[in-house]
Amino acid sequence: MRKLFLLIGLVVWIAAFKSTGEEQAWIRINFLGYRPTGPKVAIWAGKTAETLEQPFQVVDAVTGKVVYENPVGKDFGTYGPFSQTYRLDFSAVRKPGRYYLKTGSVQSPEFRIADDVYNGAADFCLRYMRQQRSGYNPFLKDSCHTHDGYTMYGPMPDSTHIDVSGGWHDASDYLQYVPTSANATYHLLAAYRDFPKVFGDLHQANGLEGPNNQADVLDEARWGLDWLLKMHPKDDWMFNQLADDRDHSGLRIPKQDDFYGKGFERPVYFATGKPQGLFKYKNRATGVASTAGKFSSAFALGFQVLRKRDLDYADKLWERAQSAYMLGLQKPGVCQTAPGRSPYFYEEDNYVDDMELAAAEMYNAARIQGYKAADYLNSAYAYGLIEPETPWLGADTARHYQWYPFINIGHYEVAKRVADTRRQHIVGFYRSGIEKIWQKAQTNAFYRGIPFIWCSNNLTTSFAIQCYWYRKLTGDNRYLQLEQACFDWLFGCNPWGTSFVYGLPAGADTPADPHSAFTHLGKFPIDGGLVDGPVYGRIYKNLIGIELKEPDEYAEFQSDLVVYHDDYGDYSTNEPTMDGTASLIYLLAAKQGETTAAATVADAPAKAKSVKGKKVVKGKKKSSSRKTVRKKSSGRKKASASRSSGKKKKRRR
Structure with missing residues (x-):
């Protein structure tokens, strides 16, 4: 029995390692956030050969509900290390709150939409x-x-x-x-x-x-x-x-x-x-x-x-x-x-x-x-x-x-x-x-x-x-x-x-x-x-x-x-x-x-399908192969100047 548990654990570990190691797509966002009436565009960037066909979704990070869904649009092709890149325009989302974007199994970090995102x-x-x-x-x-x-x-x-x-x-x-x-x-x-x-x-x-x-x-x-x-x-x-x-x-x-x-x-x-x-x-x-x-x-x-x-x-x-x-x-x-x-x-x-x-x-x-x-x-x-x-x-x-x-x-x-x-x-x-x-x-x-x-x-x-x-x-x-x-x-x-x-x-x-x-x-x-x-x-x-x-x-x-x-x-x-x-x-x-009022959107976004009340099962989010971050003061809060940043950030998987 003990060997069976060890074997199962090994299989799970290998599967997790394989999944992490094969991460081939990422969604890049502005970490500061976005203003409600301003333009909001994230970038989907991938190394895969398959065309991205499914729509992207904007998910309320608090409720887990999909609040917006839209086609990914034009494939801009290669850029730097990526074989495919798409602009995910979600300017139509104006309600203040915390959100993340998702398409298939690829998920962005969370971000805020609010009038005060740049304050301080x-x-x-x-x-x-x-x-x-x-x-x-x-x-x-x-x-x-x-x-x-x-x-x-x-x-x-x-x-x-x-x-x-x-x-x-x-x-x-x-x-x-x-x-x-x-x-x-x-x-x-x-x-x-x-x-x-x-x-x-x-x-x-x-x-x-x-x-x-x-x-x-x-x-x-x-x-x-x-x-x-x-x-x-x-x-x-x-x-x-x-x-x-x-x-x-x-x-x-x-x-x-x-x-x-x-x-x-x-x-x-x-x-x-x-x-x-x-x-x-x-x-x-x-x-x-x-x-x-x-x-x-x-x-x-x-x-x-x-x-x-x-x-x-x-x-x-x-x-x-x-x-x-x-x-x-x-x-x-x-x-x-x-x-x-x-x-x-x-x-x-x-x-x-x-x-x-x-x-x-x-x-x-x-x-x-x-x-x-x-x-x-x-x-x-x-x-x-x-x-x-x-x-x-x-x-x-x-x-x-x-x-x-x-x-x-x-x-x-x-x-x-x-x-x-x-x-x-x-x-x-x-x-x-x-x-x-x-x-x-x-x-x-x-x-x-x-x-x-x-x-x-x-x-x-x-x-x-x-x-x-x-x-x-x-x-x-x-x-x-x-x-x-x-x-x-x-x-x-x-x-x-x-x-x-x-x-x-x-x-x-x-x-x-x-x-x-x-x-x-x-x-x-x-x-x-x-x-x-x-x-x-x-x-x-x-x-x-x-x-x-x-x-x-x-x-x-x-x-x-x-x-x-x-x-x-x-x-x-x-x-x-x-x-x-x-x-x-x-x-x-x-x-x-x-x-x-001055932060109007230059190009009206394409009509998108409204999604009502669709629940999203929230689990551990996929990483964007970024590094584990230090807890630092934001521009909106005062922080001590005596903090040390000596330790290198570790990658988050």
Whole structure:
């Protein structure tokens, strides 16, 4: 009898193992959830050869009842590792609640439909910005890089000390760049300007807990502005970069770096408009306007947002907005970052978009003060005509940060101020850029038309914002499904079935082992950090120094097309960035700030069969071959910053 029981147990175990091992289809959803009147599309992706013929169902997770049933529709064919892919459109389901999708034996994770699904997410991502602070770091409750820095290439003797301590570390390294910092600062200021009711006040100006009668996003934006003022301390002094890639010499929690040859000081690169590089490699700088424009737009918007809170500070911002703008006029061209001992640097190749935004914000700021401002607006429009579309739109590749920032923000600001033909021109530029992505995106189920180059998640975020701005400027919802697909991609509706934002949302599959010293050495969470994102398989194969530290949990979802690894060893896909996170904060604020009435569905869903009262026997749900998740705080709840994320997530079967 005992042998019989053992035999039965063995057979059951083998059957379970076989069933798990042969899992060949998955349903990908947005883990954050969906708004009642917004578009709702999940992706069925499979490796099977059989055509998917049965309809899909939306099941109430509480009652087990099928509330909606619809045909799966068109087979979009192969994508990455999958041989079949379908878009499961359930936009017709509007009742708030918890649901999951099911087709045959394949079942999705649960998700929510509610008006508040995005509430608190923007504030949650501010945690990462605070953790990236240099000078005083509120997460560590300690100071770092307080001796910065010594000058290079400036009008003063090389190695002259100048106080530029502060700002944010750029990514998981501790370099600091004006282009990314100014862009991040602008996004934070714009998020508050456009959606002031979204943000809470739980932190002081220094980032420690406690309200100070100012939204946390403004505290963070002012941290960025303070550093930018140090980097542009005089009318004709402008620095572009603090530290260089010698920073990559070792893994460490930020403190005092002593490997630049001058104690704990780090080099500060003056913006000369000419090629720079202290060692073998040089950049291809041709001017300073790309940096000057970013300085000016951040300062001018800072003046507008902060003038009623701190007039003296705002006046200083206005003064520097003007001087930076003049430097941009005097030295047109690009101001690329300086390489150190390796050939890699931010290869920004355009500047008219930066000057367009600067001129637009100078117009806004000058008009507030009663100045004659028409010339600024005319200049902004003229700059906009030079670069109608951000050049990466529709391209398959680009050099690192070649077209930065990844969205022409100036078009939006100009379009809001001009009328008639000029407005049509500017709005048309947005539409033609979106259309280039759409022509590629509509051929695959995920609606992906964005190239898988480094920081593809940053591009995705910026493109979603462009779609959002186009929709707001025109009332044209034709690209709403594409906009939502980009947003869904960031939060789980992708081949790997993972959110790309650390810890958001709670209880979902999110990065656990990013390329970050905070998590790798300190076992600290990097809540809210947006990781770089997937890259083409050909890029990954040609990178130097990448070695996965653990078995790849997503091995069955990798392909020659695109790869993503939640592994510390992959610095190309899994490193969080400060500027990408700041852009995401704007997008999340927009999502929360939108009224339900504004979130209309672009394409009416096909008529579907209504299912009444059909019960679904609820058992253990099939997994999507994802990893067991950590219990983390969502964007809607406050959580302790002392949690450890040191343990790698295990795969859930």
